[in-house]
Amino acid sequence: VWRNEKPGPGRFREFLQFDADFVCTKSLQADAELCILVSEILENCGLNKKDYIIKISSRKITEQIFKQIQIDNNEQKLTVLRALDKLDRLGWDGVKQLLGDGRKDKSGDFTKGANLSAKNINLIEKELKNKLSETEDLKEILKIFNDYNFNNFEVDPSVIRGLEYYTGPIFEVNLKFDVKNNKGQVVQFGSIGGGGRYDNLVKNFGDYDAPATGISIGLDRLVYALMQK
Numbered sequence: 001v002w003r004n005e006k007p008g009p010g011r012f013r014e015f016l017q018f019d020a021d022f023v024c025t026k027s028l029q030a031d032a033e034l035c036i037l038v039s040e041i042l043e044n045c046g047l048n049k050k051d052y053i054i055k056i057s058s059r060k061i062t063e064q065i066f067k068q069i070q071i072d073n074n075e076q077k078l079t080v081l082r083a084l085d086k087l088d089r090l091g092w093d094g095v096k097q098l099l100g101d102g103r104k105d106k107s108g109d110f111t112k113g114a115n116l117s118a119k120n121i122n123l124i125e126k127e128l129k130n131k132l133s134e135t136e137d138l139k140e141i142l143k144i145f146n147d148y149n150f151n152n153f154e155v156d157p158s159v160i161r162g163l164e165y166y167t168g169p170i171f172e173v174n175l176k177f178d179v180k181n182n183k184g185q186v187v188q189f190g191s192i193g194g195g196g197r198y199d200n201l202v203k204n205f206g207d208y209d210a211p212a213t214g215i216s217i218g219l220d221r222l223v224y225a226l227m228q229k
Helices: 028-044 059-068 074-084 087-099 118-130 136-147 219-227
Strands: 017-023 052-058 102-104 110-112 153-155 169-175 191-197 212-218
Touching: 017 028, 028 052, 028 136, 028 169, 028 191, 028 212, 052 059, 052 136, 059 074, 059 118, 074 087, 074 118, 087 102, 087 118, 136 153, 136 169, 169 212, 191 219, 212 219
Parallel strands: 052 153
Antiparallel strands: 017 212, 052 169, 102 110, 169 191, 191 212
């Protein structure tokens, strides 16, 4: 895979990832099982439950917020989603700039913002911080987790995933131990993988209804972190 982003510790422009997907099912059992699958993979790699957490949310939360602030322009929605997806790395101060006029990073590169009003930016922050009522899809997944006795997860409405094709539950895999760069400095490592439900993506390429959900793990990032354990 190739990405057009600035490289960082364990984060390269060319990288390897491994994926698991369910295609042609709307059952949220599939989404739940993907999270459980990834946890089993990580533990087989030598991590234990205190080393990682799987964060889950739903795109239905951001869709509700878009309705509240009356955004229906897809390009603007995508800019907002990409900005919110950087919350872990930039914090709210940086994300607010990207939701507004834009942000200049330390290298001087400028990223154009979503041009939202200060009122709408504050509303998004408030809604994501205080969103305690789970959506119906999340309630169903939590029930399935309970059936599996799986508890190494956290519901976190600030999990966004920057891609526009997600339609329902989304998940992100985060490490909970310090990761250092080549200079020995502790860095904000972020997620090592994630995914979510994309019920309309296959249909975009032809008249074929194939609801799907999937997850991927960045192999380079996982190995970089495991080497430090």
